[in-house]
Amino acid sequence: MRVAIVTHIRLYGEGLADALRRRGIDVVATAADKEAALDGVARGRPDVALVDVAAPDGIATVHALASEEPSVKVIALGVTETERDVIACAEAGAASYVSRDGSLESLGQTLRRTVDGELHCSPRITAVLLRRVAELAPQPAGVSVRLTAREREVVALIHNGLSNREIAAQLCVELSTVKNHVHNILEKLGVGRRTQAAALVAEQRR
Amino acid sequence: MIEHALPKPAIRVVLVALAGLLRDIVRQRLELEPDIALVGEVRDSRFLQGVLVNTWADVVLCTVTGRNAIDAYPALFADHPKLKLVTVTDDGRGYLCEPLGDVSPQSLVETIRRAAMR
Numbered sequence: 189m190r191v192a193i194v195t196h197i198r199l200y201g202e203g204l205a206d207a208l209r210r211r212g213i214d215v216v217a218t219a220a221d222k223e224a225a226l227d228g229v230a231r232g233r234p235d236v237a238l239v240d241v242a243a244p245d246g247i248a249t250v251h252a253l254a255s256e257e258p259s260v261k262v263i264a265l266g267v268t269e270t271e272r273d274v275i276a277c278a279e280a281g282a283a284s285y286v287s288r289d290g291s292l293e294s295l296g297q298t299l300r301r302t303v304d305g306e307l308h309c310s311p312r313i314t315a316v317l318l319r320r321v322a323e324l325a326p327q328p329a330g331v332s333v334r335l336t337a338r339e340r341e342v343v344a345l346i347h348n349g350l351s352n353r354e355i356a357a358q359l360c361v362e363l364s365t366v367k368n369h370v371h372n373i374l375e376k377l378g379v380g381r382r383t384q385a386a387a388l389v390a391e392q393r394r
Numbered sequence: 395m396i397e398h399a400l401p402k403p404a405i406r407v408v409l410v411a412l413a414g415l416l417r418d419i420v421r422q423r424l425e426l427e428p429d430i431a432l433v434g435e436v437r438d439s440r441f442l443q444g445v446l447v448n449t450w451a452d453v454v455l456c457t458v459t460g461r462n463a464i465d466a467y468p469a470l471f472a473d474h475p476k477l478k479l480v481t482v483t484d485d486g487r488g489y490l491c492e493p494l495g496d497v498s499p500q501s502l503v504e505t506i507r508r509a510a511m512r
Contacts (some may be wrong), residue, residue: 199482203419203499210422264417292418 189303191219192232192251204238207292213299222249229257235303238295239282240265241273247280251365254281261302271316278317285313306361316372334376340389342369345387404431405510408449410439410456420457423499429507438487439466446474452510462500478509 191213195201195308196304198220205215214382217228222245229237230369237257241264253262264277276287284302286295286309301308302316345355352370377385407430415502417435424432433449436442439456443466446454454470454477467479482497497505 198498199416199419199502203423204415205417206499207422271419287414288416289412289414291413292415292422295415 189299190214190216190232190234191247192219192225192229192234192237192260194221194237194243196220196243197240198244200240200265204295208296208299211292213296221245222252226247226256226355227253229242229253230262234305236261236263236299238263238299238314239267242267242276248278250277250282251280261305262311263298263302267290269310269312272325274313274316275320278320283307285309296340335389337371339369339376343389346370346382347390366378403489404429404452405431405453406431406449407453407455407506408432408434408436408442408445408451410442410454410458412437414422416457417499419498419499420455420502423503427503430503440472442470443473444468446470446477452476453478453480453487453504453506478512480505480509 191208193208193215194203195204201218201220205218208215209309216232216234219225219228221243225237225239232365233306237253237260239246239253239262241250242246244247244323250262250264253260261283262281263286264280264282264357266273266277266287266375269287269377270291271286277285284298284307286298298308341359342355345358350358352364352366359366368387371384373378374382377388379385379388407424409417409420409432410422411420421432421435424430433451435446436445437458439454439458442454443453451474454467456479471477471479481504482502
């Protein structure tokens with residue numbers, strides 16, 4: 189396996205290179221920034237590039253390598269497994285994500301699995317990625333899905349014949365809040381009266 | 395007259411580092427050096443006192459950042475006046491210090507040797 193290491197921190201760069209070489213992994217390039225990474229990858233032809241995304245241009249480096257060197261799998265080396273960082277790396281084209289909290293042993297496993305085309309990551313990262321896919325999935329047809337959970341609640345109460353004041357009391361919110369919800373519901377559904385909105389949503393459910 | 399060269403005693407190092415890649419990298423590197431013995435590892439300098447009593451360490455190598463990482467040291471030096479501290483963080487506050495971004499594994503080893511000789 190041929191690996192490139194991209195990090196602005198010398199102790200990580202040289203230390204990881206030493207450690208991986210002792211594990212029989214061929215470290216073909218080390219680089220401290222995006223330009224050097226692109227150059228090193230073009231010359232060294234690694235299977236995998238391990239990119240420290242804590243560097244100021246870390247995410248940009250992931251994106252540049254993923255788009256310009258599609259045959260190279262990019263592993264993002266992050267500080268911690270925060271949702272924002274993991275998603276940013278996935279969107280930039282990273283094939284895998286590891287944090288500095290992990291061991292050299294697990295990094296070695298991630299490198300091998302990534303070369304085989306598998307995603308080797310923590311259960312936490314899996315959860316983050318699945319949540320993100322669900323957020324981005326096209327929503328099923330039907331008007332009610334365009335309403336927020338609270339708006340659907342309000343429509344259901346309108347359908348049950350409650351007045352705005354009664355809805356406010358039931359949901360323990362201000363009357364003005366309910367009026368805002370109703371206004372938004374009418375706008376989203378393109379109807380003029382609250383009873384029309386309730387009928388429309390009830391119709392969709394049948 | 396025959397002189398027997400006494401074996402040179404190894405520099406006894408305690409590592410302060412969070413679990414993770416950096417700790418693994420530093421540990422592996424120190425294990426390659428014949429004149430350095432890694433005699434203890436803790437994740438927080440608050441746990442050093444107990445380790446130092448039993449290990450007779452010459453040098454503490456601290457890779458943990460932040461104020462808390464350093465606050466424990468004045469008290470430790472009072473109890474262990476010969477102890478040397480090497481940090482790879484920017485907040486060494488007067489101790490032997492090299493910023494993490496610039497230190498190489500080799501220079502880290504050399505810094506430990508220099509610190510032990512002081």
